[in-house]
Amino acid sequence: MNQNNQSRLEGVKDKLLTVKDWILDHRKIVMPAILIVCVFITVLVAVNANQRDKLEKEAEAASLAAEQQMEEEVQDMPAYDLEENAYPEVNNVVRAYYDAQASGDMETISGLNTYLNDIQKIKVEELSKYIESYPQLDVYTKPGLTDNTYVAYVCSEVKFYDLETTIPGMQTYYIGQDENGNYYINNGTYDDTVSSYIKEVTLQDDVVDLNNKVVVAYNDLLAEDENLSEFLAYMKEKINEDVGEILAQAEQPEQTEEETGETTDETAEETAPVAIKARATDVVNIRVSDSEQADKLGKAQVDQEFTVLEQKENGWSKIEYEGKDAYIKSDYLEVISEEPAEADITQEDNTDSTDNAQNTTGDASTDTENTGSTASIGKAPGDQVKVKETVRVRKSASTDSDVLGTAYVGDTFELVMEQADGWSKVKYKGSNAFIKSEYLE
Template sequence: MRKKKNSVTNWRNEKKDIFAILGDNKKFLMPAILVIAVIITVVIAVSANHRATEIAANTAAEAESTTFEVTEAAMEENAHPEVNALVEKYYEASAAGDADALKEIYKGLDETEILKAVATSEYIEKIDNITVYTKPGPVEGSYVAYVYNEVKLFDYEGKVPGLETLYICTDESGNLYINGDIADAGELDYIKQISVQADVIDLNNKVASSYNEMVSGDEALAELLTKMRSGVQVSVGEALATSEATTPEDNAAEEASEEETEPGKTTITTRIIKATDVINIRSSDSETADILDKTTQGQEFKELEALANGWSKVEYKGKEAYVKTEFFEVVSEETTVVDNGEENTEEADNASAAAASSASTDSSAAASSSASTESSTKVSSAKTGKMTVTDSVKFRKGQSTDSEAITTIYAGSTVNVIEQYASGWAKIEYNNKTGYVKSEFLKD
């Protein structure tokens, strides 16, 4: 018992001695504790910073290198009722020209695409016999759909076959929609890769062959489709022109860039055009010319020249080839100004001649601008009647680039030419209005 008491007493004495030491040396101890605390804080902060940097680097790396594994999954036919229902709804809206419904179903369509869909609906009676072939999409809840359909046009008894590729995704609420605004390069690459798989190519070739055989064997259908494409282009152009809100100053600046070129220089316009269908690439501008190859839908070409006979001369494998203009749409257009002395190609020579004609036209117009437009000398041999506009041009009240613009007439539009003048201008009727455009933008 005594031994235990002595042990407790000794512990207390030792404890008292420790606190006494700490108390006696606190002026040295407190700075030491502060230094240790600072060191610990710095270590924790540096460690946290390293972790944050690693997380950010990993996130950035993942964003930059997003790739999706492409599998050889076979196409499934009408395998997903919810996808079929969305596609049916989409085609119902397309046939009806319902812009609001299209915007809700097909996310990412721009104004021009909506206008084109609405204009096309004027020629469509119905779309049926829809078959949806799907492959898994790159992200969860997505599908790549290849949709076969048959279009019944007004004024035509048969049904025209077609095939459309749709990227279908699921939104945060679990609803399906057609994605027309793909921002992720990885998703685009995935869709491109599966679209060249054997079963997709076989389906595309089968539909394209059926379509081409039907059109080539039916002159009335070919004429109706040409009329439809031209009509859609005109309707879209007019709708866009109506929505323009440019000021007279803006119009003047636009005209200065479109119609005026510095003396001694030539303006050359280069276009990139995209195939809207699978068609033949030929050695010359004739349907009996040798077939060099076939286009794929969406394939792009550099257009060297748009010919008046409905063909386009394009660059193909480093050489010249020809395709039907009606099956292409303009993707981009670039205008450059070069010195006349530097031109040594056929394209540049043609552009130079056009520029010389334009310069002559401008000078003639300027010389006669103070006179009445009706008193300009008529060109008796010039063609009148229905003609086609070859490029977007201002429709003006008078024979001068300074005259007020009534509207813009877009390429492919048909106008009624009343008279053509030596000044290089033509008096025309367009949309029940009479005005003037430059003759160089008209063709038979």
């Protein structure tokens, strides 16, 4: 057997030597042939790579074209005038919805708005305990993208128990009809086209003016009555605590008689924090710590999802961002899971504008960018505002407007009006001028 293997090995060696000798004898022919083969392989690889790059670029261009087309379709929509109480059917569904919120009628609320998750339902029910009525509701509408749909801006006056003053607010809804012709309310679950359309409409002048009117009225109330601010802060904190307790109780495992009989004084187990999923309801700054003065790590985009690690009592949420801990204002996060968090459940409740003093009423701790939301400095007209970062002073509320000058850190100005479009009107050298609200405090 060994002799046979050795014979075969010798035969292979002889053939290799023969091939080697043949190549050496014909090297003038063989070497150019090898070179041609190598060049051919190189060309083939390059062509395939170019085709792959071409396909990737074509796919990217197609995606960009689709996005641009969608934006153009939204921008090409005619600028309809804002109509006040023009559609009785829409007014009726809004009135029924707000009356149900005041009375805590969750069956009616769930029937009119099927987009609420369990946490939002609990929050609405707890809020209803403080609301006596909505004595005034005005519904301003613009046509939606399809027939029998509307972008509705509901301006309300809410009356709380033990308060004589009614509080103004404004909430945005997308109202449509179901297959049976019944109107329903959608307050946040949109596709990209509807979402872009609502943003475009909301930034139109007549809607911004309406929002500013509500903001001014709300700020004037807070400036006149310190007790009102304390009441709203207490109500929000208490609702958060109550919602957290309800969720914690719902998640506690059922105990047997033996377990509950061990210690009658210890009837509740400690609940470990649970990381929940939430999405951003607006463009908002992501910061390194829970402070508006903290360094910015980035910006959350609308509908961008995050894992919430902790919801703090100071109105901030700790999130996971690019593998690190970061912070976002809780008012601009909406919980999309049904898992419990810690006691401070501070997701934004789009179903009722009173959760943050009617949504568009200028929370003093707002940390959003210019996306049609309320400005962020929380000052009343006539107050002094201070510049946090060097910023341009402009003639009108636009980055394309003429520059009147530069405001430096520490400069102060008299606030004329805090606008809902992310700008603040201030007194500058005896005249009105505009500064981005995010640079003021």
